[in-house]
Amino acid sequence: xxxxxxxxxxxxxxxxxxxxxxxxxxxxxxxxxxxxxxxxxxxxxxxxxxxxxxxxxxxxxxxxxxxxxxxxxxxxxxxxxxxxxxxxxxxxxxxxxxxxxxxxxxxxxxxxxxxxxxxxxxxxxxxxxxxxxxxxxxxxxxxxxxxxxxxxxxxxxxxxxxxxxxxxxxxxxxxxxxxxxxxxxxxxxxxxxxxxxxxxxxxxxxxxxxxxxxxxxxxxxxxxxxxxxxxxxxxxxxxxxxxxxxxxxxxxxxxxxxxxxxxxxxxxxxxxxxxxxxxxxxxxxxxxxxxxxxxxxxxxxxxxxxxxxxxxxxxxxxxxxxxxxxxxxxxxxxxxxxxxxxxxxxxxxxxxxxxxxxxxxxxxxxxxxxxxxxxxxxxxxxxxxxxxxxxxxxxxxxxxxxxxxxxxxxxxxxxxxxxxxxxxxxxxxxxxxxxxxxxxxxxxxxxx
Numbered sequence: 197x198x199x200x201x202x203x204x205x206x207x208x209x210x211x212x213x214x215x216x217x218x219x220x221x222x223x224x225x226x227x228x229x230x231x232x233x234x235x236x237x238x239x240x241x242x243x244x245x246x247x248x249x250x251x252x253x254x255x256x257x258x259x260x261x262x263x264x265x266x267x268x269x270x271x272x273x274x275x276x277x278x279x280x281x282x283x284x285x286x287x288x289x290x291x292x293x294x295x296x297x298x299x300x301x302x303x304x305x306x307x308x309x310x311x312x313x314x315x316x317x318x319x320x321x322x323x324x325x326x327x328x329x330x331x332x333x334x335x336x337x338x339x340x341x342x343x344x345x346x347x348x349x350x351x352x353x354x355x356x357x358x359x360x361x362x363x364x365x366x367x368x369x370x371x372x373x374x375x376x377x378x379x380x381x382x383x384x385x386x387x388x389x390x391x392x393x394x395x396x397x398x399x400x401x402x403x404x405x406x407x408x409x410x411x412x413x414x415x416x417x418x419x420x421x422x423x424x425x426x427x428x429x430x431x432x433x434x435x436x437x438x439x440x441x442x443x444x445x446x447x448x449x450x451x452x453x454x455x456x457x458x459x460x461x462x463x464x465x466x467x468x469x470x471x472x473x474x475x476x477x478x479x480x481x482x483x484x485x486x487x488x489x490x491x492x493x494x495x496x497x498x499x500x501x502x503x504x505x506x507x508x509x510x511x512x513x514x515x516x517x518x519x520x521x522x523x524x525x526x527x528x529x530x531x532x533x534x535x536x537x538x539x540x541x542x543x544x545x546x547x548x549x550x551x552x553x554x555x556x557x558x559x560x561x562x563x564x565x566x567x568x569x570x571x572x573x574x575x576x577x578x579x580x581x582x583x584x585x586x587x588x589x590x591x592x593x594x595x596x597x598x599x600x601x602x603x604x605x606x607x608x609x610x611x612x613x614x615x616x617x618x619x620x621x622x623x624x625x626x627x628x629x630x631x632x633x634x635x636x637x638x639x640x641x642x643x644x
Contacts, residue, residue, distance in 0.1 A: 209221075260469060261598055261603055262467075262469070263276040263467060263603065265601075266598070266601055266602060266603045267601060267602050267603070267627070267631050267635065268602075268603040268622075269561075269602065269603060269604060269605055269621050269622055269623065269627070269635055270603045270604065270605060270606060270622060271414075271578070271579050271605075271606065271620065271621075271622025271624075272361075272412070272579075272606040272620055272622070273334070273361055273363070273459065273461075274461055274467050274470055274471075274473070275440070275461065275462050275467070275578075275622060275624055276467060276622075276624055276626055277440070277462050277464075277550075277624050277625065277626065278550075278624075278625060278626055279464050279465075279466060279538075280464065280537075280538065280541050280542075282537060282541055283464045283534050283537045283538060283541075286533065286537050287530055287533055287534055287537070291306055291307075292306075292307070292310070292529075292530060292533055293530055295307045295529055295530070296529075298311075298506065301503075301504065301505045301506060305503065305504055307529060308492050308504035308505070308506075309504050310529070310532070310533050310536060311329045311330070311492045311504075311529060311532060312492040312493070312494055312504050313536050313540075314327075314329070314330060314476075314532040314533070314535060314536045315327040315328065315329060315491065315492060317535070317536055317539045317540075318439075318476045318478055319478060321439055321442050321447070321539070322437070322442065322447055322448050322449055322453075322456040322476075322478045323447030323448060323449025323450050324448070324449045324453070324456050324478035324479060324480060325449075325478075325479070325480055325481040325484070326478065326479050326480075326481060326483075326484045326487060326491065327476060327477065327478040327479075327491075328476075328477045328478075328487050328488065328489040328490060328491055328508075329489055329490050329491060329492050329529070329532070330460075330474050330475065330476060330477075330489070330528045330529065330531070330532040331457070331474070331475030331476065331477050331488070331489065331528070332472075332474075332475055332528060333459055333461075333471065333472070333473045333474065333475045333528075334361075334364065334436060334457060334458050334459025334460075334461075334473070334475045334476075335361065335363055335364040335367045335459075335475075336367060336475060337436075337457035337458070337459075337475035337476065337477045338360070338364045338367070338368060338406060338434070338436050338457050339364075339367045339368045339370070339371035339372075340371075340457075340477065340488045340522055341404070341406070341434045341455045341457050341477070342354045342356075342368050342371060342372060342377065342379075342403075342404060342406060342434070343371055343375060343488075343522070344432075344455060344479075344483065344486050344487070344488065345403040345404030345431070345432045345434060345454075345455070346375055346377055346403050346404075347486055348403075348432065348483060348486055349403045349404070349430070349431060349432065351401050351402060351403035351431070352375075352376065352377050352378055352401070352403065353377070353378045353380060353399075353401045353402045353403060354368065354372060354377050354378065354379045354380070354402075354403055354404055354406065355380045355381075355382060355394065355397045355398055355402055355404070355405045355406070355426075356368060356379060356380070356381055356382075356405075356406040356407075357381070357382055357384065357389040357394070357405075357406065357407050357408070357411070357417075358381050358382065358383055358384055358389075358612075359384045359387070359388060359389055359407070359408060359411035359412055359413060359415070359417070360406060360407065360408040360411065360412060360436060361408060361412045361436075362412065362611035362612075364408075364436065365381070368406065377403075380397050382394045382397050384413075386415075386572050386573060386574050387411075387413045387414075387415040387571070387572030387573075387574040387576075387581065388411065388413075388415050388416070388417050388418065388572075388574045389407060389411075389417055389418075389422065391418070391421055391422070391425075394422065394425060395425050398425050398426055398429055398431070399429060400429050400430070402426065402429055402431045403431055403432065404426065404431050404432040404433070404434045404454075404455075405422065405425070405426040405431065405432075405433055405434065406434045406436070407419070407422055407433075407434070407435060407436070408435070408436040408437070409435065409436075409437060409441075409445075410437075410438055410441055410576065410577040410578075410579065412620075413571075413572060413576075413579070413580075413581050413608075413620065414558075414576040414577055414578065414579025414580050414581070414620065414622070415572055415574040415575065415576050416445070416574065416575045416576065416577065419433075419435065419448075419451045419452070419453075420451065423451060423452040423453075427452065432454040432455060432483075433452060433453050433454050433455075434453070434454065434455040434456075434457070435448045435451075435453040435455070435456050435457070436456075436457050436458055437456060437457075437458045438458060438459075438462060438577065439458055439459075439460060439462055439463055439476070439535075440462040440463070440547075440550065440551055440554060440578070441551060441554075441577045441578075442547075442551070443547035443548040443549075443550060443551030443552070444548065444551040444552060444555060444577075445577075449480075453480075454479065454480050454483060455477070455478070455479050455480075455483065456476075456477075456478045456479075457475065457476065457477050457478075458475070458476055459473050459474070459475055459476075460473065460474040460475065460476050460531065460532065460534075460535040461473040461474070463534070463535035463538040463539060464534045464535055464537060464538030465531050465534045465535065472528065472531065473528070473531065474528035474531035474532050474534070474535060475528070476535075477489070484508070485508070487508065488522030489522060490506050490507075490508055490509045491506070491507045491508040492504055492505070492506060492507065493505055493506075493507030493508075550625050553625040554577065554578035554623070554624055554625055555577055555578060557578070557623045557624070557625065557627055557632065558576065558577065558578040558579065558580060558622075558623040559576075560623075560629070560632060561580075561621065561623045561627070561632045561635075561636065562576075562580045562582075562621075564632060564633060564636040565582050565636055565639070566640065568583075569582045569583055569584075570582055570583075571583045571615070571618055578622060578623055578624060579620055579621065579622045579623075580620075580621055581608065581615070581618050581619070581620055581621075582605070582618065582619050582621055582639075583617060583618050583619075584617045584618070584619060584643050585643050585644065586617075588617060588643045588644075589617070590604075590605075590607035590608075590609060590617065590618070590619050591607060592642075593619070593639070593642045593643050594607070594619075596638075596642035597635075597638055597639065597642055600638045600642075602635050602638060604619065604621075604639070605619035605620050605621040605622065606619065606620040606622075607619065608620055
């Protein structure tokens with residue numbers, strides 16, 4: 197055989213052709229007019245042997261500007277946090293990285309225990325009563341929260357702030373289209389949700405208000421002011437949160453949230469050039485039966501030994517499609533395990549320390565930028581918005597920063613036309629004082 201990864205032999209091919217009743221592969225396409233067929237050889241490179249292919253792929257991968265070779269100040273949903281080495285050791289065990297849906301609990305106890313611990317950590321972190329066995333990512337979790345609110349309230353109006361991640365808002369709108377929901381966006385003022393606009397948008401037909409804090413601009417929303425606006429109309433408060441910030445900030449459960457979602461990427465999950473990540477989904481007890489996906493529970497067997505089972509299975513693979521609360525067909529078990537290991541090795545004090553470092557370093561970085569360059573004065577966590585000098589282009593500035601060895605901030609003009617010339621800068625615990633100061637100097641030099 198010429199190709200070791202293509203095990204089909206000439207005999208295999210002949211037998212298949214005979215089975216379908218043709219003499220050659222060309223006969224399979226006889227119904228396609230010759231005039232529309234491509235004649236000749238496709239203009240692609242010739243086949244490579246294995247060593248040649250490996251070299252080629254390495255050359256391609258070396259073009260990526262990763263955070264190991266470049267100093268990153270890019271956030272916008274994916275963050276360059278420290279990942280304890282023990283995480284890779286644990287998730288590399290074959291019983292974890294080959295695991296899939298635990299349909300047979302009696303032989304999936306390790307996997308089920310890992311998911312149960314993930315749920316427990318998320319409940320403790322968010323202050324909510326129940327968490328599920330992970331979601332695809334934070335954005336789809338937010339869309340699922342909107343669907344849950346619709347099902348729980350029987351209302352068709354979703355109010356969402358423009359300070360929510362733009363890609364998450366797009367996914368919410370896509371989901372809403374299938375459910376025939378109305379999505380109303382409210383604007384922002386000084387980097388946070390405009391409370392007057394929000395109050396005007398919420399009425400007795402509103403299923404939920406969706407907010408993010410820290411929001412897409414890194415600013416902290418005034419949840420104590422938002423919560424009574426939606427609960428007065430008997431709707432649900434859905435909060436999307438950065439789990440790293442919860443080492444310092446009040447838990448959403450204590451702030452009155454009904455549903456809390458987010459992305460677990462900051463908790464020991466690599467940036468991986470944008471994904472995959474792992475979402476989390478937690479609710480108050482009255483909404484437990486409506487949670488998407490599934491819940492792992494702890495029990496005992498007939499001999500009194502501890503065991504784990506799928507307590508709630510509300511997805512369409514397990515029950516009748518019309519009864520399902522969601523079409524989420526898988527969980528991110530391996531990445532949820534990353535988050536569980538991270539939270540276990542960091543502990544409560546470690547999580548608080550990392551959160552504190554994120555906040556302090558981000559505020560130090562903001563103080564180093566020229567006076568008047570910070571776009572908003574609202575409190576922020578580990579991201580903030582800076583305005584470039586007049587006529588400076590974010591894309592051009594980032595290209596120059598890359599040449600200097602820095603991955604610059606996110607161009608907000610891509611999704612917010614009114615913020616053209618504004619850059620979203622993220623600072624995590626990995627950034628040193630020297631890196632921050634040198635980045636700001638390069639930023640000033642590139643922005644002129």
